[in-house]
Amino acid sequence: MADWILENPENVSEADIVVGIPSYNEADAIAFPTQQASLGLQEYFKGYRTVIVNCDNASTDNTKDAFFNAPCEVPRIYVSTPPGVKGKGNNFRNLFRLVTELGAQAVVVVDADLKSITPRWIKALGEPLLDDFGFVAPLYLRHKYDGTITNNIAYPLTRCLYGRRVRQPIGGDFGFSGELARFYLEHETWNDDVAQFGIDIWMTTLAMYFRKPITQAFLGRPKIHRPKDPAASLGPMFRQVVGTIFHLMEPFAPFWREVRRSRPTAIFGFGLGETEQPPPVNVNVDALYQKFRDGADRYDAAWKEALAPATYAKLAEVRQLEPAHFEFPIPLWAHVLYDMAVAHRDRVLPREDLLDSLAPLYFGRTLSFVRSTEGMALRQAEEYVEDQCLVFEDAKPYLVERWGA
């Protein structure tokens, strides 16, 4: 296990409830979630031994000082990977280890760049863990164009594979039991992608696969953080998230092959008052189209190698559509992802090349999603996402057949 840098000024050696805040260069943002976590722990978890942990990647912008200087009445611990070791997953791994050492019963994790967190989020994410739940996923309103990897890949795939509807499987804000933290710490499916941005989907998938009692915490307020234009930012996160989903499909195939339809997941935290609408997210549709076109030129050979002939032929039709009529149908998208999962298992291309070749197809599908939902209110867009999931479920026999015994 990698070394860590630990600063525990109050010599905390035991805790019942831990709030973890993973970070890398979040000096300008981390004070707010730290303060809100402190208020939440004080208000809703009186009588428990609590601590707030900043799990950092040796930030160079004084994140640590910002964390320790935040208004906070709860003991704090700073733990960091050694300088040069990056990755959100590595931060979580340190958290799992620390939580295990502290003997904590419940762990709540919130993003360091959150601007909309309230003390009630800590209650909603933590309280179910004091009952019988082992894993708590967030449920909040997001703008229809915020979370396009979630809407178009992570949610439909995990739902149809593992049969549980967890709407925000990579939401970033979670709760999990101390027992599950110890389980995560020792699980053999850990890899380099999980050590980075694959961590969220890895935790959610393992909780689903091992039938840990899962609930979704309705947080009332939208998730407001640094929004990203899906055309502008993708980077390694895409590879790590999708790569982790594909990676876990291999050992877990005997389970997901038997799952035919999905079931809803319990929701905790109704009655938080009026829900707020999320802020707008602007999307550059021209850039999405251009990235799809550029990818089609660059990755044609990879697509031909990775996709089934019928999928490749259908994709050829889509490539010929004029920009004004561009559409990437949902059934085709489901088949593309299923084919890519099989190609990933069979190593028909180097992993990174395969996942890089999927990115322009994702841009194409995102463009189609944006076009299809542009006139829709948030609720209608949600229904569209749900309908998309049903298409994935309907198409699942194709995946099962292609995957083989």
Add this chain to the structure above:
Amino acid sequence: MARILIVDDEEHIRTLYTLELEDEGHEVCALESGRNIVEHVESFRPDVVILDIKMVDVSGLDVLQEIRNRFYDLPVILCSAYGSYKGDIKSVAADYYVVKSSDLTELKRKIEQALEARIPQD
């Protein structure tokens, strides 16, 4: 074939659903109210529940919560004349949401899908 519990305060809906679903070979129990739902589920032991939302004496969404609190794995299909409740966060706890129609094709499809949704055990 399945045991189906219908909860709807409109008599003609209960009659229509009962006749059509019994024709398909299902065993049906129809209630006009969602009150005491826990007792009815315990006694009839349905495989799936078809639940109206806007009822005179009780909200179907509250009944859904009662069912979820007690029978977590029991499939529930919300069936309403109004599509607008689909936007209520509480409706997420249902397996499916169907807008009422005299054509039961969609409802029957959802019943089939709900019955298929078995999470494999070890």
